[in-house]
Amino acid sequence: MPPKANTEVQSEKPHYHGHRQRLRERFLAGGADALAEYELLELLLYLAIPQRDVKPLAKDLIQRFGSFAGVMAADPAQLMEISGIKENSAVAIKTVQAAALLMQRQQVLDKPVLSSWKAVLEYCHSVMAHEQNEQFRLLFLDGKNALIADEVQSRGTVNHAPVYVREVVKRTLTLGATSIIMAHNHPTGDPTPSRDDIEMTHAIQQALDPVGVQVHDHIIIGRKGHASLRSMGYMEAAKRRRT
Template sequence: MPNNPSYIGHRERIREKFASAGLDSFLDHETLELLLTYAVPRKDTKPIAWALLKKFGSLAAVLDADPDQLSQVNGVGPATAQFLKLIRAVFKKYSLSEVKERITIRTPQQVLEYCNASLAGKQEECLEIIYLSVRNTVMGTEVIASGLIDRVAVSPRKIVECALAAKAPAIILVHNHPSGDASPSQEDIELTRDVVRAAELFGISVHDHIIIGKGSHYSLKANGKI
């Protein structure tokens, strides 16, 4: 009888390690190896994991990458690329559900985890609205604009119209800076102030505008910009 390929034993060991201890002791490459065992049949996933990390730099960057970028790595086919994107999408939905289950949202920190899950790592700038009830519970979210890396073209009127359509008495604005620097531009500040003024006419409160960078964030409310 021929011996089983060595990777079969490695798959079993890494799954057993996760079953007994979770991911806390896993390094990035081990986490990727484990994920890939569920998407890549009959192959050693270790070299694929290392190749992904070499190309993208980190586990987070791998999960943020587009499927066509992932598919450029040897051993990563379309199905595997979609699987990795699914992991990222599931994390986003989980983070949103965690936010929705909170009784109230009173500080930017309470929504930051969702904001990072939703927008961190995106390669184009996006503007998202978090709709809040009168008790500051999350009613829903909506990405209302996306564009080139250096700007998002959206009007205060559109933002207010979206809030009215959602029947939301309060909102939080969130957008990302793909450059990595979370500091607001003058355009960001002026847009936010225009939205605040326009929303007030309809009894809608703008609780904050949070900008997501790479490993950082900026709250216009906390920094006295609105």
């Protein structure tokens, strides 16, 4: 008798393979707007974790950090506290965040910042709104109001970041900036300036005025909005008191 034909039973592909293909097709056809937040995160995660269904993991991350943006802003150590997230996945998430911030930062580089104010606000919101602790940031501008440097001067607690007027003046003069924009975040989400915020702004204005450096604005970033101390009248009020 001829040998019996060798037949192999093909194992079925995991159920999530078809789901991934549908996600890819929806994304290619409609972009990010065609997907829910967790689905966009799922699309990213499966590139880093191809061997498992990452839909539950994406939902866990959104629940833990509140939103897609919150996941992107989380520290790698915080991300890896979630079961299923290892170093590769954390790096993938932080790489996407870094790429997005770089693109936004390049929107304000080498351009007159005051004529692209919306881009400045969007950049500050992207880098600060989802931080869990306060940070104080300075944007240093040249004589044409183009960005020379963007630096975090201090990081603090959930409701305070130390600001040293002398260090602000020193760094401004070192870079040869002719004006600055100050920015800090309120992790509570409410961008309303505190009395300390206003007094600190006035102190820096008073310190920089004698050396010919203008403070264009102090922007406070919340999760869903911002406050401009110039628009609220606090910057001009300080100038009137000095004259």
